[in-house]
Structure formats: C-alpha cells, structure tokens
Amino acid sequence: MTPSSLKTARQVERIINGIESTDGDGVQLTRVIGSHELPMLDPFLLFDAFESNEAQDYIGGFPSHPHRGFETVTYLLAGRMRHKDSEGREGVIESGGVQWMTAGRGLIHSEMPEQEDGLLSGFQLWVNLPASDKMTAPAYQEFPADKVTLEQHDNGTEIRIIAGQTNAGSIGPVINNYVNPLYIDVSLPAGQVFEQIVPDADNVFVYVIEGELLVGEQSMSIKKHQLAVMHKGNVIQLRAYKNTRFMLASARPLNEPVARGGPFVMNTREEVLQAFKDFDR
Secondary structure (H helix, E strand, O other), X not given: OOOHHHOOEOOEEEEEOOEEEEEOOOEEEEEEEOOOOOOOXXXXXXXXXXXXXXXXXXXXXXXXXXXXXXXXXXXXXXXXXXXXXXXXXXXXXXXXXXXXXXXXXXXXXXXXXXXXXXXXXXXXXXXXXXXXXXXXXXXXXXXXXXXXXXXXXXXOOEEEEEEOEOOOOOEOOEOOOOOOOEEEEEEEOOOOEEEEEOOOOOEEEEEEEEOEEEEOOOOEEEEXXXXXXXXXXXXXXXXXXXXXXXXXXXXXXXXXXXXXXXXXXXXXXXXXXHHHHHHHO
C-alpha cells in the first residue's frame, strides 16, 4: 500500500462520449475506445458498450469470425450470450458473468444472443498481447457471476473484481501476466468516496454506467455513458455525486508498434497480411 504522503491522485485527462456504431450482424453499440475519438489506450484496443431492450438491436449477434494477436473480454450486466469456437468450445455467458478469451495465434468464434427479447447489456473490451505472445495458444478464462469476486463495504459500496486486486486485498479470478490488468465493476452510493491504488505507469480509464462521478479538487464530472482517460498518478479517487455504477480498467502499456487489420492485431503490416492468408485457407 502506498503511504498517504506519497499518493498522487490521478485527474481527468479527457472525456470521451463514444460513437454510435454497429458491429457483427447489425448489433447496435457505442464504441468508446477504437473510434477516431480515441483509437486506443495502450494496451486497450477497443471498448464497446451495448444496452438495449429491443431485440432488433442485438438479435443478429456476432456470427463466426476470426481473431489473432490479442484478447477479447465479454462482461454481461444483463442477458445471455452463447459462444462457440473452431476448437469445439461452447458455453453461455449470463448476467454478471465474464469471458476472457486469449485469441493468441488465432481461432474462429461466434457470440450470439441466447434470448429473443428483454434487456441485453454489457461490454466488450479488447486487450493487446505483447509481440512475444501474439502467437500463443488460444485459451479461455470464463466465470459465472458467482465466481466473480464480490467485495462489500459497510458504506454500501460493492466492487465486482474481474481481474486484479483491490486496496482491501480482494483478487479477481482472471489471471493475466501480460499487462497485469485491473478490471472492476463498482457500485458507489451517493456521497461516498472510492479509492484504488494503481501503478503510476499504467494507463487507466473510468466508464460511468449509471449516475455521476466527481474527480479531484475541481470536482470534474464524469457523467453516465462517458469514459474518462486519467492522467498519470498512483491512486484513483472518485466521489459519487449520486448513486453511481462504473467500470475501472488499468493496465501496463506495451509500448510496441500496433498494426491492425479488422479482426487481427499484430505488430507489422506483414504479420496482418499473413493472418489474412492463414484464415483464407
């Protein structure tokens, strides 16, 4: 734990509102990282938020498509999605559950709604892999809601820890030694303060699901459906203006070249072209 005298609270660097978009077979979503507003936040390549009660906004899902060179993280707040892949794996992600997939050298997978009506809500996060591990074997870490660590405080704060460790020592089930991420879902009652130590070198973002957060002495506001990129520092300090729920992500940047080509994220254009050739066979 960092001594209080050495704490440097992170302030808001910029606010991103995201771009309304579609992906897969017409799924309606808001692209917050991965758009022209914020192409990436190393090692985070993409952050999509989806939320709709209307089946036509999500029923097409994400039919079979390939990936190589990074990890995809699906976290559901509400609804059900079935995933299948080219190596025979299959399962269902439900409300509160998470799937952390390491695409590595590549596979073909699909994510399709396991419902025909009702609310489907959640996030898709892409996390880059270092050059040395781009071609690692594909792997899954999948956990239902009751296996995602829940930390509860006397003041009503609840923290669901997917990856990383909180100040109180609670550890999420996902293991990632590539970028040592922290990925948590926090419910913070009005007027309460949240604090989390993070490595000074990490890149950090906060996304407000519901409510409003205040940051720093100037009480800069992060409103519902906004993402805040945070300046450098070793502690995140947030106060809830009203009852608020938010996602916090922190990870070590790779500081490596990034070459993108649709579903492939490599280090050079030649590697991306090779990925297209490999999956065209």
